Each structure stands twice: as structure tokens, then as C-alpha cells.
Amino acid sequence: MVTLACQRSAVVRRQFGRIGGSRAVMACALGLGFALTGCMVGPKYKVPSAPIAERWRAAQDARISGDPADPKEWWKVFNDPVLDSLIQTAHKQNLTLQIAALRIVQARLRNSLVWLMELSPIPVGPSASYMHSKHSTTVKPDVSVTWPNPPPPLAGILKSQLPQISVSPEIDKYSGDISILWKPDIWGGTRRRIQATAAMVAAEFASYDDALVALVAEVASTYVRIRAYDEQLGVLRENIALQEKLLKGAQDRFGKNQASEADVHLATVLLRDTQAKVPLVEMALHEAENALCVLLGKAPGDIRTELGAARPIPIAPAKVAVGVPADLLRRRPDVRRAEREAAAACAQIGIARAKLYPSLDLFAMFGVASSFTGQLFDSASHTSAYGGSVSWNPLLYPATIEMIRDADAQYQGKILAYQESVLQAAREAEDAAARFTKAHDRLQALTDGVAASKRAAEVSTAKYQDGSVAFPMPLESLRYLESEQSQMIEARGSVALNLIALYKALGGGWEIRQGQDLLSDENRQQMRSRTDWKTFLGPRDLKTKEK
Template identity: 35%
Template sequence: MKRLASGLLLLLLAGCATVGPDYVPPEISAPAHWTAELEGGQTVKYVDIQALADWWTALNDPILSSLIERAVADNLDLKKARARVREARARRGISQADLFPAIDTGISANRNRSSEETGGGETRELYTAGFDASWELDLFGGKRRAIEAAEAELQASEEDLRDVLVSLLAEVALNYVEVRSFQTRLSIAEANLDTQTETYNITQWRFRAGLTTQLDVEQAGYNLEQTRSQIPTLQTGLEQAGNRLAVLLGEHPGFLKDILSEPKSIPVTPLEVAIGLPADVLRRRPDVRRAERQLAAQTAQVGVATADLYPKLSLTGSIGLEALSLGNLFLSRARTSAIGSNIGWPIFDAGRIRQNIKVQTAVQEQALIQYETAVLTALEEVENALVSYADEQVRRRSLLKASQAAQRAVDLAQNKYVSGLIDFQAVLDAQRSLLSLQDQLAISEGEATSNLITLYKALGGGWTSLVPDDKKK
């Protein structure tokens, strides 16, 4: 017994170390500033990334803000992500429970009759009651590494929840802007339709008065119907954007029809765009943080696999009562007890354990590469979003000037046509150019706001203020 105790003590002392690599977070290499620059009065303000928490408020649209709040509460993808967090938290609890002994209790009653040939045909009864305990000691840290992995996986699932939230906020805002963009384009098409209807009526009057030919009437007619044909396509786009927005809020398609029925202008982008420094963005973007936590989890899994190379010590014990009759079960002489230990150590497994270590190490290398990819992708997305936003602002300003000039050209052409100074083709060309430029301007205004939203998504803005506290559930 003394030798057994001494051996167990030596194993316990040896188990003070935890095998496998200790996790060291990789260093982040990021530029000091973004390379893209804004033009034409737009300025960049470098702020703490926390200031981007409520980025949508910069668009000054109360309806958008209310839709975002509803989406955070009811979006189905977000609910699914919350459920994954609860799953990961429960899995961590399972890993933590493996550190402790398992205790069972049981009561049994048996009645056995032996063969007359071998046991004289006797009938015996046996009653037992007691507790059994077993405990596999974590001598070399395999269970502790499993807890490390489960903890990191939990944190990765929390970052995944935040990543879903960042994407959700952007999707709600993008679809809302699309709704307003289609409404604006519809208004432009309908206004041009009214103008072209008036032009068509004028040509008919002039034809009846003998001042023009049937050709002018037909040209005005097909120009009018060509504009009218664009309206159903715009209405379809408007309906689809509204339906998508409703689904993002966890509602059935068409739910927002009354709320969005009154046309509103496209949200205007601010003159000053707040962004964070590259290093701050990398530290705050949920997808980068998730990749880092997945790397930490896989590093711990290497330790779990390495622990299989070493001995495992299990302790067992029981205490209870045992008697041949129920009446004697609770007497003092019915007490039983047992204690034991088991040491297992793999001697030959054809290299399975070492190959598993290589597998986990290779997966760890993949996780590191995935993290590095996430970092580069984050930097690329921000730079691309900045370039797109800056270039669209330049394009929008040019289209604004062009549409204003086109409006003046239409007014001049109509006046000269009525006065008989120019032919009708000049009026048609001016009206077509005006409709095209006004429509392109509306698209550009929507794109400019959408590009700003995409920029804030790339910066990882939004999750810090609205992410639900799921830790108490």
C-alpha cells in the first residue's frame, strides 16, 4: 500500500506541468494610416473605434434607426447566432465537468434460484445500496487544454454573433437606402412622364393647327411610352427591396409597406467621415477576433492530443450496504467499501497518437493562415470601401451638374420648339438626356450612401453598442 501511495504521489507531482504548446497571440502588422483619400470637401476624421458604435445615426434618418432596433431584436440569423453562443457555453461546461469526480448512487434487489444439479436448487436474495465514485486525474493537462479550447470556441462564437450583427446592421441600412433610391427614381420617372405627356399634347395641338407633321406626334408618343415602360421595373425593384427589408426584421414580406409607403429622400452622407486607425480596426473587427480565437482553440487542441502520449490515472471507490435480506440491509455489519486505482499508458498503437498530434498541428497552421488572411481581407475591404466612396462622391457631383444643365436645356428646347425655332428632334434628345441623367444621379446618390454603409461595415462598426449580453442565459 505504501508503494502504491508513493507511486501515486510521484505521478501527481509529475502532473504539475501541462503538455502541449502555450498559446501566444500573433502580432498584428498594420499600416499607420489608410492610403485612400477623399476629395471634393469630404474629410476623414480618425476616431476611437468605439465612436463607430452607432454609425447609422450619422445619416440622420429616424425611420432607419427604428428599423435597425427592430432587426436587432427579431432577426432570425441573429437569434440563430445567439443559440450557437449558448451551445458553445454548454460545451465549455461539459469540458469543465470532466475535471471533477463522478458520483453515482444505486439500489438493487436480486432473487436467484440455482440449478438443482449444481447448486441444490437454493433460492437466494441479495439487496444492495450505495455510492460509487470515479475520478480520472488530469495529470498532464489534457483536460485543462480541452477547457482552454472550449473557452476559446465560446469566445469565437461570441465574435461570430457580433459579426452577424455587423452584417445585419449594414444589410438593413443598404436595403433601406435601396428602397429610398427606387422611390426617388420612380418620382423622377413620373415627373418626366408628366413633362413628356405635356409635350405630346403640345405636338398634337400643333399638328391639328398645321404647324408640324405627324412625325413629331409619333416621336412624342414613343418617347412618352418608353418612359412609361420604365415605371413597372422600378416598382418591382421597390417591392423586392421592401420585402427583403421586412425579412431582415424577422417579418413576412410586405410587412413594411405602410411604414415605407410615403416616399422619402435618400439619406445624405455627412461631410466628415469618421473612421478608425488600421490597427484599431483589426483589433475590433469581429471576423478578425473570431479567427484569432479559433487559432487559440486549435492551439489548445494540440495539447489535448499530446496528453494522450502520457499515462492516465483513474481512482475508483464505493461505499454502501449489502445483505441477503431486506431487513438486514441497514445493519452495521452490512456495510461495504472499496477503493482502487488504475494506471493506463499506451505502449503500442501503430503511431495513431503521434499522427493525431501532427493532424492537430497542421490544423493549427491552417488556423494561423486563416487569421492572417482575415487581417489582410479586413485591410483590403476598408481600402476598397474608401476608394469606392470617394470616387462615387466625385461621380455624383458631376452628375448633379450635368442634370442641372440638362434641365436648362429641356426648358430652352421646349420654348424654342413652341416658337418654331428648332425641330422636334432637339426636344426629344433633351428630354431623354434629362431623364437619363436624373436617373443616374439618383442611382449615384444611393450608391454614395451605400458605399458609406459598406465602409462602416468594413470598419467593424455597430456591434459594441447593440450586441445583447447573452452571458447570463
């Protein structure tokens, strides 16, 4: 390692005389350091290209429109105030979201640390000291000699002047100083580090948005499933009532010798089979309610107060505007995060490349020192020191080259990860749009089937009672009715769930956090009870609003 250093100091002028021009020299050194910080090594970042189609394939269906989409609060298309309220509560109280908000705070702190610790001069101190020393009277005392240093014209005249000799058995010394260290960012390594940490702040915001998109979609999906289970229970109870009526009719006819015992047993089997489905649906409903509690940041328990009375499954619109695929690049949080991670990786190349070149370190110390407190702040008691060093280790050149190559490989990997995220986003949106339209088709077919099954059950049951048809006909008609109704409820829920998946694939829903405090009041209060956050150099008052 090669190190070149220079240093100049001015000590107590009362003892050593006046040194002029120190401030000017230091100012020149600082000015030189600032002048050298205009360069930044490493590649200049630009957003990677991404393979994206001009229009959606699913837009060939009339129900998928290429009109501009506005999915900021997409759940309002269901016109369900209970769902609106649940999403607002989850946004404020969900713990996963709070963890994501704290990661934003941490990322901003790391960015601030680079500014404070590496880019700007670092004050060391101030410091103050007092020292009293006393020499033994039985030991030869220390002797200090001050030789005169007159100007050349007086050298001959004062040639015979004796040096000043002083013996001090006791010494008092009062001093105070402040020191400043600075490493000018000549090659831009620190500025690249700031770029990297700033990019990661944006990436953490995108991670928060991604968590919010997932949360909103999960709350809506869980709510739809709860309403579907409610409706399923209602349909099962209706079918149980119809099947009980059929069983009673079979028993009556068997008692009159108008039907066989087999009719009674078959009706009993159908009834018990339907009754056995009720606990399964109730169990699924219980689990869905517990899942919703956790999404709302609450302990699992009774959530019927928030849900209110049973409501039908939210009705999805028949037509959805999805915009164009290019909208995903700005809207999808996971795509934005991948792009910001690529930007951070690009900056890492510059950080590694800056280590190839020499580094400059500057320091300065200003203070006072005197044996008398009354003279401590006199101009003659001022002390100062300043200097700098240049260091470079050419032996590390091969290792540094390997670091640069490693950073470049990581950057290329992030470019590919960004492109992959765009492809996956487009695939998810296309799949969700196709599932939405096909679920609509299935629902229409099942709706027609349920209407036919209801009519068949009514007619066959009535004819069985008057003996016009044999028992298998009403039995099968009721079996088909229960099956068709269950499938129709599942299909209605599927339409709503696929619409939710489509809006999630489009990256909608994260915009509700704009202008909001991402950290809850409870979390802020807990943090303030442990640590002083008043001087936090990120967002004021622990707010994590994006700039």
C-alpha cells in the same frame, strides 16, 4: 498496451472483520491525483502577428479622417428614425441571427460537458438492491466457512479452535452504494480541451457579431434602395408629365401644319420609353420590400406601414472618421473569430500530445450491505472499495505522433487564415473608403449636370412652342434630363450605400447586442416546452450574454 492496477476493498465487517485506514489511503490517492494535474503539454498560445498598416491610404483624402472611430451605432449618422426602428426590429426578430445565438448555446454546452465529464470525478450511481435466494433442499447446500484470524499472540492458544461453519438455505441481502470514477488530468489534455471549447465559444460569439454586422448593413442598404426606388418613381412621373406636355405641343403644331408628323412620333417614342421604365422600377421596389420583410423575420408582404410615407434617400455626411487599421483587429468579428479558431487549434496540439503519456484512472465505492434491514446502516455493515490503474500503449506512439503533426499543421493553417482575414479586412475598408469619396465626386458632377439639364429643357421647350427652335432640341433636352436625374438618384444612393459598406468593413454595429438577450422570448419558450433548461450551466435563463 501496458496496464498496472491495484485495488483494495472492505466488505461487510460483521463477516470479515474491520479494515482500518481505508479512508486515509483513498485520500492519499486522490491527493496524488490532484498533485499530478499541474502539467500541461503542448505549446502555449499567443496571438499570431498580423500584417497591418499604420494608417489608411484613403486618409489622404480630407473626407476620410484618421480620428478615432466610434461606429457602434453608425446608422444614426443618417438621422432617419425609420431606419433606426427597422434595425432594432431586425436585431430582435431576424432568424439567421437567432440561429447564430443557438450556436453560442451549443458551444457553451460543449464547454460545460468537458468540465462535467472529463475534468471532475464522475459519480456512478447511487444504486440500491435487494436479493433473496433459496437453495433446494434436495441438493447439497452451499457451505460458508469463516476461519478465525486472531492476532499472533493468540494463535497458539486458539490453535485448536474449530472453524465456524454455517449453512443457509435462504439468504436475504440488502445493499446500496455509490461509486466515483476519476481520470486525473496529469498531462493537461482535458484542460487543453477546455481551452479549445472555450475558444470556440468566443468564436461563436464572433460569428454572431459578424452576422449582426452583416444584418445591420443589409437592412440599411435595402432601406436606401427602397428610398432610391421611391425617388426614382417620382422623377419618372415628373418626366412623363413633361414629355406628355411636349407630345401635346407637337400634336398641336402638327395640326396647324407647323410641325412634321415625325415630331409627333419622336415625342411618342420618348414618352413610351420613359413609361416603360416605371414597371421595372416598381418590380425592383417590390423585391426590395420583400427582402426587407425577410430581414425583419416576417413573411413577405406589405411593409409600407413600417416604412411610412415616402422619404428622400438618407443623406450621408461629407466626412467620416475611420480610426487606424489596427482597430480592425479588435472590432472586426470575422478577424476575432479567426483568432479564436487559431487558439482552439493550438489547444488541439496539447490534446494530441497528452496521448503520448500514461493515463491514470482512480475509482472508489462506498456503500452498505446486510441481510437485515435493521442493521443496514450500522457501522459494521459498511462496504468500500478503491483502487486505480495506469495504462499506456507504446504501440500507438507512431500514430500519436502523426496526430500531433496533423494538429500542428491545422494550427499553422489557422494562423495563416487569421493573417488572411486581417489583410482582407484592410482591403475591404480601403476599397469602401475610396468608393465613398469617389461616389461623392460623381454625385457633385451629376448634381451640376441635372441643374443644367433642367434649364435646357425649360428653355428649349418654350422656344419650340413659339417656333424659335426645331423639335430635336426640346426632345434631346428632355431625354438628357431624365437620364441625368436617374443617374443623380443612383449616385445619391451610391454615396449612402458606400458609407454603409465602409462602416461594415470597419466592423461596426455588433456592439448593440452587448447586455441584451440574444435568444428571443419565443425561442426560449419553445425550448422550455420540450426540455428542462433550469439547470443549464451556461448563462442563466438561456441568456447568451458574453462574459
